[in-house]
Amino acid sequence: MQNDTQSEGVIFRHLLATYTANDADSPRIPLFVKEPLLDKHWQELKTIKPELFAAAKAYYIYARAVNDFKGSDHRVNFSVPELRRLQREALETGSRRATAIASIWLAMELTLANPIQAINEIEYALPHLPRYSSDKSLENALSNVIAHDWLRGAYLELFVPSRAFFHSKEIIESKTQDNNTMVKTWAYFSAIDSLLIQNKFEEALAMSNDAIEHLSTVTSVHEKLLTYVQRLRVVVFQKSEGYELLAQEVMTQIRQLDTTEVKQRTEELSAYADALYAAVLNDDAKFQDSLQRYRNIVLATIPNSGFKEKIKLRLERELSRLYDASGDYEKAYEHSKTYNRLLVEKNTEQFKLSNSSFTDGIAKDIELARYRQKELTVLRSEKDGLSTDKEAMKTTIFALIITILIILALWLWISKRQSDLLAERDSLTGALTRRAMLNSLKKALKGNKASCIALLDVDNFKKINDKYGHVVGDEVLTTFTQIIKNRIRKSDKLCRYGGEEFLIYFSDSDQRSAKRILDELNFALSRQKHWSNTKEMFSVSFSSGLLDVNGETNLDTIIKMCDELLYRAKREGRARVASLPI
Known part of the structure; x- marks a missing residue:
């Protein structure tokens, strides 16, 4: 690769150099950039391999932004406009997959600044994304399974559990090209979580039974513990007749697992299960001890994580659920309030990063319409022999664009109106919030x-x-x-x-x-x-x-x-x- 003078070789040397640019404490790949990366290199790759072009350039834009902004979220002010330009380039190639690849990378960056637009981009890309595979390449680095997983998480944060459940089911039913069971195990966990939020306990129990059957293909102790803990949650939160005995059976299965070799990965789940079971037994001392241990384990993971706010949100949500299971509704409500406050702060901070250019879609469409009109004018001046039918078609196209813009503006207004009305009413009783x-x-x-x-x-x-x-x-x-x-x-x-x-x-x-x-x-x-x-x-x-x-x-x-x-x-x-x- 060091001596490859073709466009693909030049591009990949720059990719590897950019990838390791800020690695001061780890060994760098022994490659040297001999010549600059020019637009002609990208254009040649786009002509030959449009999908690889979209993936390589998207990664290059992302890596440059991370390096230039030293990992700060403010990189989106550079990366988002660049990835939008790449998306338009991919569209021009006529390749649906290339366009989908550019769109999913754009969505990844938009999650930091505008989660609503990120969801739209993921949904837009999803039908044409490559399938999940353990044979990683630039083209399938962000696969359809990852897209479903992102949508699952995004809809849960927006408190739309029905959509989160749908995307979890899509992962469960997808056929992966390898034996990696963790993706499906986690999908079962999140699907059951979505049902619990909706108080659909019978469906959650049925889904938990499917997850237990899935364990026959699983060798990982961590995955088994994850599945059993989720079943314990279903049993305890449902509180059906005889649930104490069912909880005891699940707890026996949990305690039979040998977690010594994966203790660091499983201690959080184990502490959570101990606290939940102590709530079933009404053992307040054991409950408080296990809950404090669970809290300390989670808090210890925050300093070294790139997802600090998400961990804090998850902790407050689960503490609220644990106190609710123990019957301490006052503390459950306190942690629920803290969860809501943290969620508001997180979303507010996210949208602070959102440049107005990210959301001014109507202005962009109008600009595009003007640009197309200019092109039509140039063509008309160059070709005096345009027929009446072609003139009528141009008028129709322009009218269609204006109609689409009007419909879009009306749809946005109606959506905001409906959202405001829903936010004012309690979902269970219909009373004011x-x-x-x-x-x-x-x-x-x-x-x-x-x-x-x-x-x-x-x-x-x-x-x-x-x-x-x-x-x-x-x-x-x-x-x-x-x-x-x-x-x-x-x-x-x-x-x-x-x-x-x-x-x-x-x-x-x-x-x-x-x-x-x-x-x-x-x-x-x-x-x-x-x-x-x-x-x-x-x-x-x-x-x-x-x-x-x-x-x-x-x-x-x-x-x-x-x-x-x-x-x-x-x-x-x-x-x-x-x-x-x-």
Whole structure:
């Protein structure tokens, strides 16, 4: 290769030199760049091997950006425009695979700056990407399996678990060209995770059974442990009848695995499994010890990782799940809040890197339309003999481009509108979300109108969940919400404040009127004794803390006082309203 004067040899010498440019502590490949890398070299490779051209140039752009910006995410301001130009070049070759290769590399860089555009680019490239193979080459370095895996992770972060499940299933059902089972094992894990997020426990259990069958082809202890731990999660989170015995069986299988040779890779999973099983046994001391060990192991991986924020997010999500399994809903909620805060910070930081040129697609399309119009004008001046049909075709093309731009703008507006509406509503009950309610209250309280706020909590909700299951618990919450909606006025507001807690804003109401409505709601709820998801009959009540706002505009103060009144109602026997004397 050192003496190869052909374009391919020159390109690969520069690729290897760029790849090792910043390697100060490791041996470098003994190659020397004798001549500059010119556009003619790229053009020759593009003509002969368009797919290799797209892969080689994409990697060259990426490696240069990493070196020039010393690994900083700010490299995207260089790499993204360059990769977009490469994508257009690949399109001109007429090769679908070359275009797909350029697009997947572009998507990889966009994940740092604009995850939404990254998803679009991956979906665009996916049908024509090369298949996964252990025989690595530049062309298949980013394969269709990797694309499905990226989409799986992206949709989970955007909290679209149904799409994450779809892409996990695609990996499971794909036929790889080697015996590497880890890709499929991880796909099973993420598919089950997607189902757990949607509370589809029966489907998750069925998928877990398939994953256990897959273990017959697996030799890796790490993969087996991963599969068994995921099964333990399904059993514990479902909490079906006799789940303690099932959990014990899975834990026995986990403890039979010999992890001594892969201890460093498996200790995190082992600690997690110990904590989860301790929650099943109600062994608080063992639970706290295992949970702390799990936390310390995960935190120790952060300093040397290139994915620090993702590790922190995963830790907070799993801590929330573990505390939920142990019945400590207060701490589960705290970690859930931390997870949401970290996710907001991560996404905010990502989009800070997004140059406006990345997202101004309409301007680019208009520029492209103008460019094409100029080309048509030049052709018309050079060829005076253009027929009427050709003139009509040009007009049609231009009109079609404008129509597409209008449709695109309308689609973007509708998508944003739908997204905003979904973000304001709780997915289970249809009540306002906590954030939407607080934003609405800030405006309402400035009007200095007579109004009341009540914080409600379903009595003994944990016992309902434990005795009848989460599906019945969800039915209780949705029924409770519907009863409230049917009684309050349109000017009043209802939100699911968190878990089994709800917040009601009574507009233009005094404390006596609000208390009368709350008593009526408690009576209506207590009459509901039949539930569609269980044959057993039981009634439900709630406690509430009611406060006459009386001109107060500080939301934190109002919520705190409502919370104190709610706990007073709980102490005094539940199924009642506690309020300050008028």
